[in-house]
Amino acid sequence: MHNRIRELRARYNLTQEELARQVGVRRETIVFLEKGRYNPSLKLAYDISRALHSNIEEVFIFGESRP
Numbered sequence: 001m002h003n004r005i006r007e008l009r010a011r012y013n014l015t016q017e018e019l020a021r022q023v024g025v026r027r028e029t030i031v032f033l034e035k036g037r038y039n040p041s042l043k044l045a046y047d048i049s050r051a052l053h054s055n056i057e058e059v060f061i062f063g064e065s066r067p
Contacts, residue, residue, distance in 0.1 A: 001039055003036070003059055003060045005034050005048065005059060012052065014051075019052075023048055023051055040060075
């Protein structure tokens, strides 16, 4: 699964630490998510999407290859 967390975080001037605090995880979790090394639970994906003012489909790309 690929995601746009880093891109959307930048749009809202959020650090990894700030996003992590908003969704109740450690900064390392955000790092792993951004690098595609960790797949979030549905609840975490929802929380991240809300924090980034987006829907899950805008943040997480399922089954598509990267360009």
